[in-house]
Amino acid sequence: MIDERDAVIETVRGRLRASVADQADPRAVARILSAAFAAPAPSRWRRWLDAWHLPVMSRVGAAVVAVIALAAGFVARGVLPNRAPVDPMAVTGEFPIPVTPASDPRAGAVATQFVFEAPAAQAVALVGDFNRWVPTAAPLVRLPSGVWTVTVPLMPGRHVYAFLVDGARLEADPRAATVVDADYGRPSSVVMVPGR
Amino acid sequence: MSSSSPSSPIDPSLPLRAKAGDRQAFAQLVELCYPRSLRFALHMVGNREDAEEAVQDTFVRVYHHLGQFRDDGRFEPWLFRILANRCRTVLAKRRRHAEVIQYGDVPDHDAPTAVDGLDWMEEIHKVLATLPVEQREAFLLHHVEELAYEEIAAVTGVKLSALRMRVKRACDVLRVRLAEVRRDDR
Numbered sequence: 001m002i003d004e005r006d007a008v009i010e011t012v013r014g015r016l017r018a019s020v021a022d023q024a025d026p027r028a029v030a031r032i033l034s035a036a037f038a039a040p041a042p043s044r045w046r047r048w049l050d051a052w053h054l055p056v057m058s059r060v061g062a063a064v065v066a067v068i069a070l071a072a073g074f075v076a077r078g079v080l081p082n083r084a085p086v087d088p089m090a091v092t093g094e095f096p097i098p099v100t101p102a103s104d105p106r107a108g109a110v111a112t113q114f115v116f117e118a119p120a121a122q123a124v125a126l127v128g129d130f131n132r133w134v135p136t137a138a139p140l141v142r143l144p145s146g147v148w149t150v151t152v153p154l155m156p157g158r159h160v161y162a163f164l165v166d167g168a169r170l171e172a173d174p175r176a177a178t179v180v181d182a183d184y185g186r187p188s189s190v191v192m193v194p195g196r
Numbered sequence: 197m198s199s200s201s202p203s204s205p206i207d208p209s210l211p212l213r214a215k216a217g218d219r220q221a222f223a224q225l226v227e228l229c230y231p232r233s234l235r236f237a238l239h240m241v242g243n244r245e246d247a248e249e250a251v252q253d254t255f256v257r258v259y260h261h262l263g264q265f266r267d268d269g270r271f272e273p274w275l276f277r278i279l280a281n282r283c284r285t286v287l288a289k290r291r292r293h294a295e296v297i298q299y300g301d302v303p304d305h306d307a308p309t310a311v312d313g314l315d316w317m318e319e320i321h322k323v324l325a326t327l328p329v330e331q332r333e334a335f336l337l338h339h340v341e342e343l344a345y346e347e348i349a350a351v352t353g354v355k356l357s358a359l360r361m362r363v364k365r366a367c368d369v370l371r372v373r374l375a376e377v378r379r380d381d382r
Contacts, residue, residue: 008371009370011316012320013339013340016340019239019317020231020234020238021231022231024231025230028234029227029230032256033226035252036226036256142223144223144228
């Protein structure tokens with residue numbers, strides 16, 4: 001056997017394996033899910049390139065591809081309809097999380113992530129003035145840890161919202177500043193979405 | 197070491213459910229695979245920010261390419277193939293910017309590090325950083341992530357004999373360099 005283990009390699013292996021916590025950080029998982037669910041699906045060309053599974057494109061290869069792409073762009077210019085550029089989601093770390101740049105087609109909207117801990121809940125929905133408090137507008141996805149998350153596009157400004165738990169109970173966001181909704185007298189929360 | 201892979205903690209039905217559009221299943225996959233993915237990326241690229249970016253990018257790619265996942269395949273080698281590529285891309289970008297790998301922020305929690313008065317983690321990271329990328333990758337996949345050589349071959353596209361040689365060379369360097377450090381420390 002070429003790579004038989006010995007005390008040194010076993011020690012190295014043990015140290016490296018112990019260097020990262022066994023449990024995933026729920027916030028990191030929530031960020032990843034928001035990015036995955038919100039990011040636009042890659043184009044057919046992108047899928048084709050990804051299917052190559054090239055470890056690292058060589059500089060020469062990259063240059064060739066760039067030249068071809070440039071040439072194709074010139075050829076296609078004026079022939080193909082213009083498509084608005086779509087930015088991938090980038091996610092920050094606090095809750096609720098304004099996510100910029102937004103991929104929302106509405107100009108100026110900022111994708112904002114909401115996270116709510118409710119391990120015993122069967123369903124959680126985000127309701128607020130931005131979706132007219134419609135229970136079906138923004139269902140949250142449950143992570144195995146019992147944390148629920150959703151990312152929605154919000155226009156800059158002040159928004160009042162709450163979480164609808166199991167379709168029956170409104171709960172304020174414990175991570176956000178809580179206010180009493182003047183219309184209904186129920187606890188709700190406020191998120192301030194910054195302008196871009 | 198046996199070339200067989202340890203039993204996978206991933207329920208084989210999970211990636212298939214995710215492939216069928218079940219977001220909960222994908223969320224569970226992310227939660228289960230995140231620690232190993234972050235560990236591999238940290239030791240490959242050497243700093244947390246780049247590692248987290250590589251891991252997030254990897255899972256986003258996985259999500260959008262689940263349709264290409266073979267129903268009879270194992271999920272983890274497929275995941276690590278994409279992750280290894282992302283890490284290589286990060287390292288290539290860094291080389292272009294002539295940056296130096298720094299392992300200062302790699303340890304994630306209070307794992308004991310001192311053995312015989314020696315800060316093993318620091319030394320291990322220093323030696324890892326000196327290894328060629330392909331040797332570091334093969335060593336981490338085989339000895340730390342415990343992928344079988346056949347699975348690593350699928351990850352890297354490299355022949356088995358070459359993979360074994362890469363792992364052997366990485367082990368040789370680790371043994372020699374860590375023994376030197378140990379002697380100096382005494």
